[in-house]
Amino acid sequence: MISMSMTHMDESIFQNPTMFDPTRFEKHAPSPPPFSYTAFGGGPRMCPGFELAKMETLVMMHRLVTTFTWELLKKDESFKRVPMPEFDQGLLVRVKPLKETRASYEA
Numbered sequence: 001m002i003s004m005s006m007t008h009m010d011e012s013i014f015q016n017p018t019m020f021d022p023t024r025f026e027k028h029a030p031s032p033p034p035f036s037y038t039a040f041g042g043g044p045r046m047c048p049g050f051e052l053a054k055m056e057t058l059v060m061m062h063r064l065v066t067t068f069t070w071e072l073l074k075k076d077e078s079f080k081r082v083p084m085p086e087f088d089q090g091l092l093v094r095v096k097p098l099k100e101t102r103a104s105y106e107a
């Protein structure tokens with residue numbers, strides 16, 4: 001049994017662990033020590049789909065932020081870890097296609 005958040009939230013391994021910083025996973029970034037980043041497990045039974053999953057996640061994120069605008073409806077939203085992140089108010093967002101948003105700015 002592993003506790004991923006023990007190492008994922010360890011400041012001696014990941015600088016500013018609670019900060020959203022995708023650059024920490026870029027190719028030129030220093031690799032974390034073995035078995036400290038365990039989202040995909042580790043060792044001989046490590047997830048064989050991890051490269052595919054990372055690529056799919058990147059493509060999906062790119063599409064979501066370039067196709068839609070996102071508006072946070074509860075500005076005082078926060079979350080706690082129990083142990084997975086859970087939003088206090090359900091993370092309500094208004095999502096609009098980017099084309100529609102541009103049209104309303106132009107009107």
Ligand code: HEM
Binds near residue numbers: 040044047048052
């Ligand atoms: C965000 C997406 C994914 C996450 C977080 C994830 C995570 C994991 C984890 C933690 C394990 C256990 C590894 C271990 O025991 O050390 C695992 C195993 C596995 N994953 Fe994934 N996975 C993801 C996506 C995928 C995809 C896209 C595929 C296939 C296309 C896949 C196929 C597998 C298989 C076949 C195993 C079993 C490997 C074995 O027992 O030898 N996973 N995954």
